[in-house]
Amino acid sequence: MVKKQISIIGVPMDLGQSRRGVDMGPSAIRYAGVVERLEKLNYEIHDMGDIEIGRPSKDEEVNDGNLKYLRAVSEASDKLALEVNRVxxxxxxxxxxxxxxxxxxxxxxxxxxxxxxLGVIWYDAHGDLNTSETSPSGNIHGMPLAVSLGIGHPALINIAGYSPKVRPENIVIIGARSLDEGERVLIREKGIKVYTMHEIDRLGMTKVMEEAVSYLKSKTDGVHLSLDLDGIDPSDAPGVGTPVLGGISYRESHLAMEILEESNIITSAEFVEVNPILDERNKTATVAVALMGSLFGEKLL
Known part of the structure; x- marks a missing residue:
């Protein structure tokens, strides 16, 4: 049997937010045994190493209006886009x-x-739908979904020479529990499908994931999973920069990944915001690796 191939790309980026340490996330995930775990599932793993991230001076912190490290984030995004395209x-x-x-x-x-x-499942406590006008902080890690919709600074929305990257009707946000007012307005304007913690508590994770899969499966030809570890409750994933209480549990997250694996709709994935400086004995990276196990077909029996 020909082994399926997975190519790993590390992005040691910590310029999109204000708490240092998240640049060590890719190393922490590798240290938690991700390659060995996926190889046991009969995948051929190609670790491409890390994208080189420039280290701008403090003078470059605010490049344009309310956007911190705009130039550096834009340059890193270009590099990553090229590498992902090659993969x-x-x-x-x-x-x-x-x-x-x-x-x-x-x-x-x-x-x-x-x-x-392209469909996108955004597994996150936050909407990441801010712009320079609506962001309280100017941190670009709160803007990537808006940017991918074609909303934001030209240096960001035009990465790889085209925009938008995704349509609002092809997005599902899961686990939201901290949304800024500008994000709420945009969600309503664009009709973005969101399952907050209220829906997860009320409907249960099985129903939420089945609805999300059904919503995307009929109208997309690929689905990207963007999983922020702060989507999970900080009691299970403490090593994140912007923890929010009352999140998705460890077991619920495993169930979500298992349902995605069974659906066979996920065509790419990223796991972000692992910050070992804020963690407890690499617990959050270990959680990330365990969830990857479920996403790629790991079974108890």
Missing amino acids: IESKSFPLIFGGDHSIAIGTLAGISKHYKN
């Missing part, structure tokens, strides 16, 4: 490790051109 052209599954969630700008720029109707 897809080689017929391998792109698996990206962050780094903060701003890396999704480059990930989606490299992926979307290969699909007519």
Whole structure:
């Protein structure tokens, strides 16, 4: 049997947010045994190493209006988009490790051109739908989904030379529990499908995931999973920069990944915001690797 191929790309990016340490996320995930775990599932793993991230001076922190490290984030996004594009052209599954969630700008720029109707599952406590006008902080890791919709600074929305990367009707946000007012307005304007913690509590994770899969399966030709570890409750995943209480449990997250694996709709994935400086004995990276196990077919029996 020919082994399926997975290509790992690390993105040690910490410029999209304000808490240092998340640049060590890719190393923490590798240290937690991700390659060995996926190889046991009969995948051929190609670790492409890490994208080189420039280290701008403090003077470059605010490049344009309310956007921190705009130039550096834009340059890193271009590099990542090229690398992801090469992986897809080689017929391998792109698996990206962050780094903060701003890396999704480059990930989606490299992926979307290969699909007519790319779907996105955004597994996150936050909407990441801010712009320079609505962001309270100016941190670009709170903007990648808006950027991918074609909303934001030209240097970000035009990564890889085209925009938008995804349509609002092809997005499902799962686990939201911290949304800024500008994000709520955009969600209503664009009709983006969102399952907040209220829906997860009320309907149960099985129903939420089955609805999400059904919603995307009929109208997309590929689905990207963008999983922010802060989507999971901080009691299970403490090593994140923006923890929010009342999140998805470890077991519910495994169930979500198992349902996605059974659905056979996921064509690319990224796991972001693992910050070992804020973690407890690499617990959050270990959780990320365990969830990847379920996403790629690991079974108890």
